[in-house]
Amino acid sequence: MSERGAQESKARRRLAEQLAAQKAAEAKRRRQAWVGAGAGLAVVAILVGVFVAVGQGGDDDSADQAAGTPAATADPANPADPANPAAPPAPQLPEGADPALGTKPTVTGGEGDLTELKVTPLIEGTGPEVKSGQNITTNYVGVFYKDGKEFDSSWERGEPATFGIGVGQVIPGWDQGLVGVKVGSRVQLDLPAELAYGNDASGGRPAGPLRFVVDVLAAQ
Template identity: 75%
Template sequence: MSERTQQKGPDQSPATKSGRRLAAQLAAKKAADARRKRNAWAGGLAGVAVMALLIGGFVWIDRNRSDDKPANQAGATPSASAPAPDAAAPPAPQLPEGADPALGTKPTVTPGTGDLKKLTVTPLIKGTGPAVQKGQNITTNYVGVFYKDGKEFDSSWKAGQPATFPIGVGQVIPGWDQGLVGVNVGSRVQLDIPGELAYGNDEANAGGRPTGPLRFVVDVLAAQ
């Protein structure tokens, strides 16, 4: 045997070449398996992402449909066909038991005629309650106008609540003190009051209050 043949290196042996080929094949198989696993994971994640987008889209569409419910469904603002009550309108007064329902509506007051010389009390609605006594606190709704032209200058209806005050003891004008004592609760009366029993006839000393003869329509709602 020649010296060249005797010096063949171990890397050149058939067994070593076969082992390297086998190792390379195993490595290639492992790499292919790893790629398949990565592709499978990526496909699964993509599917999950698509499902999430679809579910989110359905939820968004359903929410928008909910927001577009008609205004006349429960909990919605009343439609134009059913307008809300007028918030500016004053509440109806609390009427005494058995009182005429007309006391719940503001009366229309017209001017007087001729010269007013004395206090005149005219019943418009006759109440069935007890008669007002001197010194009691009475609760009333009223409208005050100038006797001559019917122009309104004061009204408890405008304030939205009745007025309560003592009667017959000098806390109100004499025309009220004299005209309302003895009136039955639940009544509506018209008081025609000459200037001297109201705020006087002298505008210079009236302090901005109405002067001359006045007409009041007064509803007596309570007395105690």
């Protein structure tokens, strides 16, 4: 082979090698582009999945809240309803009692001078008579006899008062005025000062003649 032919053969080989190198580099670039695109799609897919999961979680939380937290609505027939916490619960009345015992009475002052105990039945109960030595459960309102200003009420505390009767646990006017009263009764007790707390107002006690309206709910 001549020297010229040998040079042409070398040139063709170099060209072929250059073309092969270019094709290999182009193929590598395509592979890298596909890998990059695939990774990008994977990231997008992951982000979409996260957003969907978060959105579904929020919806679930809302649904749980809607299902587990009912709206608070006041029930006028149930004064002890949590939506109406200021109202005291209705008292437990004895069987067959007048429904009026479920409502706090309006108590006004008296007239004239009060010199002795007066017991005035307002509602006649049908239960057994209260006996000395029993524990009785009552609702009551206490006012000053002269002006009718209220100074005490079990109704405002939301629960009846239970105590021994006829044994000195309460003021003398109660010990004397409630023995013999039938369970289920509402009575008005007008007490002169000496059968109540006396005329001394020290210590925050109500002084002078007093008037109580007492509901006898139980005796045992």
